[in-house]
Amino acid sequence: MIEIDGLTxxxxxxxAVDGLSFVVEPGVVTGFLGPNGAGKSTTMRMIAxxxxxxxxxxxxNGRHYPGxxxxxxxxxxxxDARSVHPGLSARANLLALARTAGIGRRRVDEVxxxxxxxxxAGSRAGGFSLxxxxxxxxxxxxxxxxxxxxxxxxxxxxxxxxxxxxxLLLKSLAAEGRTVLVSSHLMSEMAQTAARLVVLGRGKLIxxxxxxxxxxxxAAGVLVRTPETGRLGQVLAAPGVTVVHDGTDLLRxxxxxxxxxxxxxxxxxxxxxxxxxxxxSLEEAFMQVTQDAVEYxxxxxx
Amino acid sequence: xxxxxxxxxxPVPATAAGPVTQVRVVRAEWTKLRALRSTRWxxxxxxxxxxxxxxxxxxxGTAYHVSAANSAAKGISAALLGLLFAQLVIGVVGVLAFSGxxxxxxxxxxxxxxxxxxxxxxxxxxxxVGLVLPVTLLCxxxxxxxxxxxVSSRGGSAISLxxxxxxxxxVGSSLYxxxxxxxxxxxxxxxxxxxxxxxxxxxxxxxxxxxxxxxPPNITGFAPYLPSNAGGALWGSPLNATNPLSPWxxxxxxxxxxxxxxxxxxxxxxxxxx
Numbered sequence: 001m002i003e004i005d006g007l008t009x010x011x012x013x014x015x016a017v018d019g020l021s022f023v024v025e026p027g028v029v030t031g032f033l034g035p036n037g038a039g040k041s042t043t044m045r046m047i048a049x050x051x052x053x054x055x056x057x058x059x060x061n062g063r064h065y066p067g068x069x070x071x072x073x074x075x076x077x078x079x080d081a082r083s084v085h086p087g088l089s090a091r092a093n094l095l096a097l098a099r100t101a102g103i104g105r106r107r108v109d110e111v112x113x114x115x116x117x118x119x120x121a122g123s124r125a126g127g128f129s130l131x132x133x134x135x136x137x138x139x140x141x142x143x144x145x146x147x148x149x150x151x152x153x154x155x156x157x158x159x160x161x162x163x164x165x166x167x168l169l170l171k172s173l174a175a176e177g178r179t180v181l182v183s184s185h186l187m188s189e190m191a192q193t194a195a196r197l198v199v200l201g202r203g204k205l206i207x208x209x210x211x212x213x214x215x216x217x218x219a220a221g222v223l224v225r226t227p228e229t230g231r232l233g234q235v236l237a238a239p240g241v242t243v244v245h246d247g248t249d250l251l252r253x254x255x256x257x258x259x260x261x262x263x264x265x266x267x268x269x270x271x272x273x274x275x276x277x278x279x280x281s282l283e284e285a286f287m288q289v290t291q292d293a294v295e296y297x298x299x300x301x302x
Numbered sequence: 303x304x305x306x307x308x309x310x311x312x313p314v315p316a317t318a319a320g321p322v323t324q325v326r327v328v329r330a331e332w333t334k335l336r337a338l339r340s341t342r343w344x345x346x347x348x349x350x351x352x353x354x355x356x357x358x359x360x361x362x363g364t365a366y367h368v369s370a371a372n373s374a375a376k377g378i379s380a381a382l383l384g385l386l387f388a389q390l391v392i393g394v395v396g397v398l399a400f401s402g403x404x405x406x407x408x409x410x411x412x413x414x415x416x417x418x419x420x421x422x423x424x425x426x427x428x429x430x431v432g433l434v435l436p437v438t439l440l441c442x443x444x445x446x447x448x449x450x451x452x453v454s455s456r457g458g459s460a461i462s463l464x465x466x467x468x469x470x471x472x473v474g475s476s477l478y479x480x481x482x483x484x485x486x487x488x489x490x491x492x493x494x495x496x497x498x499x500x501x502x503x504x505x506x507x508x509x510x511x512x513x514x515x516x517x518p519p520n521i522t523g524f525a526p527y528l529p530s531n532a533g534g535a536l537w538g539s540p541l542n543a544t545n546p547l548s549p550w551x552x553x554x555x556x557x558x559x560x561x562x563x564x565x566x567x568x569x570x571x572x573x574x575x576x
Contacts, residue, residue, distance in 0.1 A: 049417040050410055050576040066417035072319035075414075083410040085334065085403065092337040093408075099330035100415050101319035140411060144319030 072144025086126025130157030365458030375467030396486020
């Protein structure tokens with residue numbers, strides 16, 4: 001369990017994390033979402049005690065992590081940036097970490113096999129591809145069989161096989177009753193893996209909920225097929241209603257229910273051949289929710 | 303991995319990790335230091351510099367004769383001249399022990415598993431001292447026996463370890479380099495960047511003593527207290543032969559710098575974000 005309460009971290013006069021509070025429960029995979037610069041990595045660094053919060057508290061399994069007697073039993077963490085020594089072999093990197101907790105070579109070899117690094121365990125980590133580096137980082141996080149696992153972008157750079165491995169691994173860790181917090185920009189992957197979500201924007205909490213509730217809350221669109229796209233669009237025009245016309249006989253309407261659209265079309269005597277409510281995908285829901293909280297827009301918006 | 307059991311929580315399987323102890327962190331640091339190629343290269347280079355240069359000096363010029371002006375210890379100090387180069391290599395090992403971890407990002411992994419942080423600093427001190435002290439002592443002894451054998455074979459004085467000041471000079475050279483590696487370590491921890499750590503180290507141990515040596519004597523009363531000069535009093539550094547500090551007083555001054563720098567490094571490691 002991770003309990004975060006009133007967490008604030010400033011760099012200069014800019015707050016990277018601003019009064020953040022949320023709880024990550026054991027037993028399910030919790031996705032940690034947010035645009036670039038939302039404060040995810042900073043929060044993870046504070047969970048691991050690498051950065052000191054300006055105010056607020058972080059508790060890992062009910063305790064202040066830096067005071068833990070057996071840190072590797074409590075928390076295993078993969079950070080976004082690389083944190084291995086390129087001059088050391090994969091095995092030496094893992095062994096150096098394992099030694100601090102009296103973990104033996106057998107467990108080191110076990111995580112090497114688990115991460116699919118068996119053939120390169122003796123090679124210097126500096127020559128590893130991004131994906132291999134990620135596997136090594138995940139192996140390091142699992143070394144102590146920790147109660148809580150925190151992974152920042154674990155699928156970054158992984159091949160499809162690796163992505164699948166991470167998905168199954170995270171689920172099995174959660175099923176063992178561990179606490180699993182994982183960040184990713186791959187929404188489709190997150191939708192398959194996570195049961196709960198913590199969403200950040202500009203250092204603040206935007207949502208802390210289940211995946212279903214999060215996507216359900218997002219403005220679901222209604223697909224309307226009509227030969228009178230232009231006129232129906234005018235009829236539907238109202239504050240809070242968006243009508244997108246893709247040039248065919250389809251309209252995508254958000255901000256109005258299928259009932260409202262059907263009734264409006266009937267009153268205006270416009271034919272409608274199809275009226276389909278659609279659910280927002282996690283990606284669409286995420287985009288809607290974080291629109292105002294995006295730190296770095298790519299060129300013009302929308 | 304156990305089977306996925308849906309929403310029913312199985313008890314979390316036993317952990318593999320025990321408590322962090324200082325001894326375990328020392329083992330971890332030794333694992334890193336031993337496995338790094340730079341450690342082996344630096345140790346080898348230091349050995350070649352000390353022994354090779356000592357043998358070359360012993361074998362060139364007129365063979366050393368002990369007299370009222372030229373003590374036995376002074377002859378050994380001259381044979382240890384390679385130390386002045388070796389200290390740069392030793393300083394590199396010290397600086398890299400921390401800056402190498404900051405530069406590669408490994409420091410985050412290291413401090414995440416030892417969140418109390420200070421045990422990492424103490425462990426690095428222990429393994430560096432544990433490496434440098436025996437290696438440099440061995441180098442100094444080999445250098446001593448090689449140089450004295452060459453000098454006496456060329457008709458010079460036979461100098462033995464029991465002659466006044468000789469044992470102190472030989473052991474002192476090793477003690478000097480051992481404190482130097484600790485100072486390098488502290489600089490690496492304080493500055494975090496390899497380039498910055500090495501620049502400051504080189505400035506303090508090479509540039510400043512030379513510049514100060516060229517200044518008028520009335521404004522350089524502090525010169526004997528510079529780290530390299532103070533430490534040089536112990537092993538009779540030829541660069542600062544007239545140091546007014548007694549050998550052990552000079553060494554105490556050098557140790558004082560090391561303690562201050564390590565204390566500053568500990569404070570910074572403990573209070574700053576990794």
